Amino acid sequence: MIIGVPKEIKNNENRVALTPAGVTELLKRGHEVHVQATAGEGSGFTDDSYKEAGANILPTIEATYQKAEMIMKVKEPIEAEYSLIKKDQLLFTYFHFASYEPLTHAMIKSGAVCLAYETVEKANGTLPLLIPMSEVAGRMSIQQGAKFLEKPMKGRGILLGGVPGVRPAKVMILGGGVVGTEAAKMAAGLGADVIILDLSLPRLRYLDDVMPANVKTLMSNEYNIRELIKDHDLIIGAVLIPGAKAPKLITKDMLKEMRPGTVMVDVAVDQGGCFETTKPTTHQDPVFIIDDVIHYCVANMPGAVPYTSTLALTNATLPYAIQLAGKGWKTACKENNELKLGLNVINGKVVYQAVSEAFNLDYTDVNTFLN
Template structure:
């Protein structure tokens, strides 16, 4: 199979979907790997390293898309990439379609096979390709929150760990999955008082066992949330319903319960956000203020720590990429239910039930999707 690796073009997105070691693994199995010039440079991976691994370096994205059977990316295609997609081409990347009707329409019109990293799930409910980026974003969310808590940046002027005789900041985390757990660990390690709200009682029990004593776990409901909003200096949004839009837990009205200068880091922005006033921002212009509350809603947070994130992501994606490259998307989906769960669009149909429901589109099981584009 011909595997294409374009350079990411989202604002300040420096990750790359395949590293030279991955290219070499694919080439050694008989595949052709096409890498756009400079694709790895933001992660410290020069073209020469890819060439040495056996990849072909192409001058631009158009050349990569034109020849590739499978395009492997990090972020969803942007409008200027839509026309490059070919019918029947496999697109393996984060897609986050539920809050993105225009992107979904473009993928349906281009009749591609879209396998989304974020909806792939193991039998025990893990999301193996979301996990590594959620680990990065969870840890990073606390750094970002602590930074914007500084007075000159619009925050309350509270130092996250406090000092002797002065209490630390209170960090409230909504959702105790991978983002929430990692955020809680870092915030607790920095000395904050941490409240972690989760709906799954089994998960809550586990978190209570493994997290330090300065993390209080709470069942997530309207009452516990409102109480926490009054106390928060930093609020981290980390809830997820796979494939669906994030539940809107904090309404615009509820911002009034919060102290001016509180910082919201809504990591779940890529699924629409769990705060009503969330709108996606970029690394170039990451924050805005609503009713005195600072909002940080960057949809590709790990892009900022590209080198760590690229290695973490590709460690997780490569085995699946190899399977799809070796077997084709259909056989890979038949043999591996995790790949099947990643199928969001196939040849003009929506093949993930939660994506279809979120967008009000018809759901077609992938086995019943048109066999050809």
């Protein structure tokens, strides 16, 4: 198969979808890999390193899309890329369709096959291609939250871990999944007073067993959330419903109950966000303030640490890319249900239920294309 790796052009996105090591693995199996010039520079991989691995370097993004049967990316295509996508071309990347209707319609119009990293799902319900970036984003949410709690950043002026004789900051984490767990580890390690809210009692029991003593658990409901926001300094939104919009757990009216300088970090922004006041921001301009509450809503948080993020992501995606390239997407998805669940849009039809429900679009059973 002919594989193309374009340079990411979303604001401050420095990750790349394939490392030189990944190029080597694909070439060993008889595939052809074309990488756009400078695609890996943001992650620390030079064009020469790709050439040494056997990739062909193409000068432009247009040439990369034109050449490839399968496009490997990190972030969803942005408007400048829509017209470059060809009918029947396989796109293997993060899409997060349910949070952005124009992208959904553009991919329907393109006639391409869209296989989304975020909905590839194992039999036990885990999301293997979302986990590595969730781990990065969860840890980064505390790093960024701690920074914006500083007074020069308009925060409350509180040190996350406190010092002897001064209480630490209070951190509230909405969601006990991968993001929430990693955020709790980081916050606890810095000495903060942490509470995790989740709807699942089995998950809360597990977290209660494995977390250190400065992490508490609580059932997630509106009453508990409204009580906690009054005195918590940093609030992390870490809720995920695979492929669907995130529920709005912090409403606009709740902001008036928070102390000035409270920081909210919405890691669920890719899926529409779990704060009612969320709107996507960038690393260039990461925060905005409503009712004296700081909102950090960067939609590609791991893009700020691209070396770590690229290696973590490609460790997870490469085995699936090898299957898709070796067997073609139809056979690979027939034989591997994890990949089949990643299919969101095929040849102009929405084949993922949560995406069709998000925008009241017609739904087509994915098996229609696989039989």
